[in-house]
Amino acid sequence: MSANFSSVPILDYSLLSNPATRSEFVRQLQHALINVGFLYLSNPPVAREDIDAVIDYCPRVFDIPQDAKLKVRMANSPHFFGYSLLGAELTKGKTDQREQYDFGTPFENTWQPGEPEYLKLWGPAQWPDEELVPGFKSTFLRYLSQVEKLSFEFTRLIEEAFELPPHTLDKFFPPDGRVQHRAKVVKYPAPADASSNQGVGPHFDGGFLTFLLQASPHRGLQVQNLAGDWIDAPPIPGTFVVNIGKALETVTQGLAKATSHRVLSPEVGSTPRYSVPFFQNISQTIKIGESILSFNPEILKLKDARGEGGATDSVNYAEYGQYSSGQVALLGRVRSHPDVAQRHYPDLFKQFFPDGFPSQGFAY
Ligand SMILES: O=C(O)CCC(=O)C(=O)O
Ligand SMILES: [Fe+2]
Numbered sequence: 001m002s003a004n005f006s007s008v009p010i011l012d013y014s015l016l017s018n019p020a021t022r023s024e025f026v027r028q029l030q031h032a033l034i035n036v037g038f039l040y041l042s043n044p045p046v047a048r049e050d051i052d053a054v055i056d057y058c059p060r061v062f063d064i065p066q067d068a069k070l071k072v073r074m075a076n077s078p079h080f081f082g083y084s085l086l087g088a089e090l091t092k093g094k095t096d097q098r099e100q101y102d103f104g105t106p107f108e109n110t111w112q113p114g115e116p117e118y119l120k121l122w123g124p125a126q127w128p129d130e131e132l133v134p135g136f137k138s139t140f141l142r143y144l145s146q147v148e149k150l151s152f153e154f155t156r157l158i159e160e161a162f163e164l165p166p167h168t169l170d171k172f173f174p175p176d177g178r179v180q181h182r183a184k185v186v187k188y189p190a191p192a193d194a195s196s197n198q199g200v201g202p203h204f205d206g207g208f209l210t211f212l213l214q215a216s217p218h219r220g221l222q223v224q225n226l227a228g229d230w231i232d233a234p235p236i237p238g239t240f241v242v243n244i245g246k247a248l249e250t251v252t253q254g255l256a257k258a259t260s261h262r263v264l265s266p267e268v269g270s271t272p273r274y275s276v277p278f279f280q281n282i283s284q285t286i287k288i289g290e291s292i293l294s295f296n297p298e299i300l301k302l303k304d305a306r307g308e309g310g311a312t313d314s315v316n317y318a319e320y321g322q323y324s325s326g327q328v329a330l331l332g333r334v335r336s337h338p339d340v341a342q343r344h345y346p347d348l349f350k351q352f353f354p355d356g357f358p359s360q361g362f363a364y
Pocket of ligand 1: 186200205212214261262263274275276
């Protein structure tokens with residue numbers, strides 16, 4: 001019989017500050033990683049005023065004039081950072097109803113001709129005009145540096161939950177600390193009519209860990225359980241939603257579960273929903289397929305007790321077996337944003353789109 005879930009568990013980060021309750025947190029984390037693949041984290045170590053400020057900026061970065069948004073459009077950026085128009089992406093053949101900015105933690109690109117092309121992927125983000133959204137860039141970077149720190153603390157906690165020696169996961173990050181994480185600010189408007197409510201279609205995240213801030217009170221995020229049912233993950237103020245990406249699932253032999261999720265658009269006539277996902281990246285040079293971790297057999301048995309199921313066929317992450325993680329990330333970006341690829345990665349563009357520009361982009 002397989003374990004299953006009917007809600008997303010809430011873990012209280014403050015349990016970690018007391019030795020008497022710390023092991024309870026780790027026990028709950030083990031359960032959430034293996035059986036759900038999603039959790040809410042309450043009382044996270046990110047300044048409340050920075051979270052509130054980011055929430056407050058969400059509508060404002062989309063309310064600036066359209067030409068100011070297009071000035072920082074993603075097609076300008078070999079790093080796939082910047083603004084994407086509503087309806088620019090598809091998931092599994094259907095248009096996603098969302099508008100978004102892709103940003104990143106600070107990174108200076110040092111790619112030289114002759115080096116692998118995927119090393120071009122990390123670099124500076126594009127920021128909307130400071131005069132139109134004063135303070136946004138500095139606030140958002142302050143927020144990202146705190147979430148980045150939390151994401152590394154979480155890798156330590158995962159080692160503990162899976163009884164791995166401390167620092168086992170360090171090998172997935174560059175020894176010089178030069179890693180760039182991505183984050184988006186996303187707006188899901190209400191559709192004009194009820195014919196499509198796909199905010200974003202069912203998908204898995206690709207990297208290690210995702211930390212999602214639901215930045216408005218709208219429901220819409222849903223998580224798929226082992227029976228294939230869609231379970232609501234409504235916003236809970238003061239929490240992050242944390243979930244596992246395909247790279248972490250792969251290296252943990254599936255112990256940490258990457259769970260399919262989707263977002264339904266707000267009801268017709270509603271105000272827009274906003275969210276801010278942070279995607280923890282790993283070293284670009286590591287080959288995931290050659291970096292599978294070993295576990296104590298007792299821990300692995302917990303995966304068998306969970307069972308399988310509920311998977312949505314979305315992206316083919318089989319590429320992790322073949323290429324370095326940076327190459328997998330680049331191929332994913334090329335498929336999602338052919339306009340950027342055509343301009344900055346013309347050879348890959350020709351390989352993926354031999355018949356020329358597709359009528360729409362593809363997400364995931
Ligand atoms: O907007 C959300 O709540 C989730 C977005 C998401 O799953 C993604 O961008 O990968
Ligand atoms: Fe996602």
